[in-house]
Amino acid sequence: MLVPRARGVVRNAPPADDLFRLIHSERDGQLLLHPDVAGLVLAGALLGELVLTGHLTITAAYEARVVSRMPPNDAVCHSVLDHLMRETHPVTIWLPFLAHSVYGQVADRMVRGGHVVRRETRRLLTRRVTYRPADMSNAAWPWARLLNRLNRGDELATSDQLLGGLLQACDWHRTVLQSRDINVTETLRYEADKAPDAIRLLVGLTEAAVRNAVNTAT
């Protein structure tokens, strides 16, 4: 069994890691979103990481264009970039494609980093996998940070604009911000709209993909 490493305080986690924390229960590590939706927003977050590291840009025609072929530091981003370099598609195709696999990849990254512990429980017919956080305060940090900044009216960093936008895309922001206060929601919307074009496009396209997932027949 994997034993979580002592990690100390984690503050500058990549957006996909923060999102992973936010969509899992802090208490028992259970996934709180529908797997399809979780896959889509995590795919958006990984593409966002590549945009933030300067590897990728999103054109006005929604195409994901690779601008730097320097290998990213992170293995998961590397594998996503490999896909992006091999074929050319609009983001509307990439999101559902990546959504198939990214959940497991980000989860593995979290496990490797010692942030969560994977636990598998078997019941009568079902198998349930949970990712219990190794450190409660690290797990709570993303929403505490977002909520605090929004309440104070501070400007959000670009990575938080991405994170906030993705939370709105999956309609999870109200739960995360634990707030019925319309002002917090509106501030988040306002802040997310100030993000650079590529990030805003990515967030918008992720929201569109989630909406399609809600409206499907299957």
Add this chain to the structure above:
Amino acid sequence: MSRSAPASQGSVVLQTLAAGKLGVWPLVFTVLAAAAPLTVVGSGATTGWAVTAVTGIPVAYIAVAIALGLFAVGFVAMARRISHAGAFYTYVTRGLGRPFGVATAFMAVLAYNAMQIGLVGGFGYITAGFLDGHGITVPWWLIAGAGVVLVAVFGVSRIDLNGKVLATLLIAETVVALVLAIAQVTHPAGGTLTYTTLQPAGLLGDEAGTALAIAITGFVGIEGTAVFAEETKDPSRTVARATFIALAMICGLYAFCTWAISVATGPDQVVARATAEGPELTFNLAAPYVGAFIVTIGRLLLITSLFAAMLSFHNTAARYFYSLGREGILARWLGTTAPKSKAPRGGSLTQTGLAVIAVGCYAWFGWDPLTQMFFWLTVLGGFGVLLLMALTSTAVVAYFARLRTGDASGVTSSILTGVLAAVALGWISVQTVFDFNRLLGLAPDDPVARILPALYLAAAVAGLLWAGYLAARRPHVYRVIGDGAAAAIAPLTAVPHPAVPR
């Protein structure tokens, strides 16, 4: 770096995405669940005879199928060309402009809710009748309420009857309907086969509008094929095939089975018997020849078929609310989702709320669940979908007429069939409006027969006014009406969509 061809061969990405998509038959079964064959044959048509006293319903099914076939050509062709081809209002927006798009959306919300609530009434009444036959007496509204609750749970937790369950139920329904029909045809009244109810002459009299409106109600749901275009393996072929297969299957089934009933009773007796026996008629006619087992199975399948249709229209209505909420056309709350199940929660709860209020009103005021709820409301829903189809045909013509200069394949045929469909569906709509009192079984001067169709006019006017308000006060919402999921990127695309007239 190798660039992929647009076709899926050679592209890992496109092949992976195609793997989980719908083929022709799952699509056919999905849309036929909404059409609910046994419900139409077993209770739609018989109630139609009883309420309207118009005998030519079987031939009307064939005529309507032809009109819908024409409609489907342009509809499917347009679905292929526009992205986010979802509901009717996407087509109307792209073809006729945003104000008409909003008007169409409002009409569609009314139509699908009416359809669903009508089915709830039928479910309550017919299930109560079935239980009564087994010595259990339960008021219809209690069963209808239970049905609404069950549909609500399914809706919010997004439990869809999956393809295999639907396919099994549908095949069983079809087999039972055919067995009943064959028993009826082989035992005609007076010993001779009659074709009176299949004579095209039945469509020329002043009863035509009524018969056609009843018939079109039975087909509502098959427009769903295009809604799922983006989920099919090959949108250009799967959707077209599924649409025409579904259309041909239910046209044949409806026409044959309802004709069989009229043969077994004799065309001159069918109205009297339908009035006396209601939804039991088709079972009573066949019972002496097929054995009690088949009849019991048939009655059970009638109930499951009603439930599948209720759920299907619940989902359609919920998705309309959801899309309108998400696009910001109506309250944003309607666009909320249930995170765990990715169900359109706001829309689903709203639809359930409407159904609960309707069942409550009918129970409180003691209105008749079979004629005034099931028949009136489903016919009202069917009439609404008829109007939507007529509008959509017009939109298809307008869309392709503007497109003529570019990519020309299939444009002329789409325009031609679109014009024919618009004329045919428009003519049926006009006939129906004039005949609405007969359709509802009311006296010519009854205000209800004026009020019900006028609801659509009210919805359309409200939609146009609302579009005007949005254009003036919330231009960022107005700009992306009918863009479907693309509305999420609304604030980023300052220029209006090139394909949308102002």
